[in-house]
Amino acid sequence: MSRRVEKAFEQLRQAGFKLTEQRSTIIKYLVENKMFPKHPTADAIYNDLKAESYSISRATVYNTLEALVSAHLVLAIDNNMDGKMHYDWFGTPHYHVICTNCGKIVDADNFAMQDLPQLAQAATGFQISSYQVEVRGLCQDCQKLLAQN
Secondary structure, rough: HHHHHHHHHHHHHHHHOOOHHHHHHHHHHHHHOOOOOOOOOOOHHHHHHHOOOOOOHHHHHHHHHHHHHOOEEEEEEEOOOOOOOEEEEEEOOOOOOOOOOOOEEEEEEEHHHHHHHHHHHHOOOOOOOOOEEEEOOOOOOHHHHHOOO
């Protein structure tokens, strides 16, 4: 098991969750999944796990994702393209860049995200409980396609 998965399991325990077989399977999938789409939908997660012969129901996938989102361990991302939520393990602070043409979601971490909650609190007086940053624009593939037309 990778160090990233071990860290994810520890974050789950610290959030007060029991590490059930289904939760550990879903978390391992989210942490280690590097194939497109990197930010899968609940149905994609269910279909991939079933294809790998895991015994898991669609309802378990949806319920587990909902619980992990409410605990701020997983992010639900709406790309405004397909009407579905896409999911990402939020083990280390990062933001998402979303293509407004094709809906591709890419992780980025080129600035100090860990400072963002404190900066937002200082600017607004809010007590920050969670945060998610999205930047939208055209990906390089869509820029090329649009330039050709």
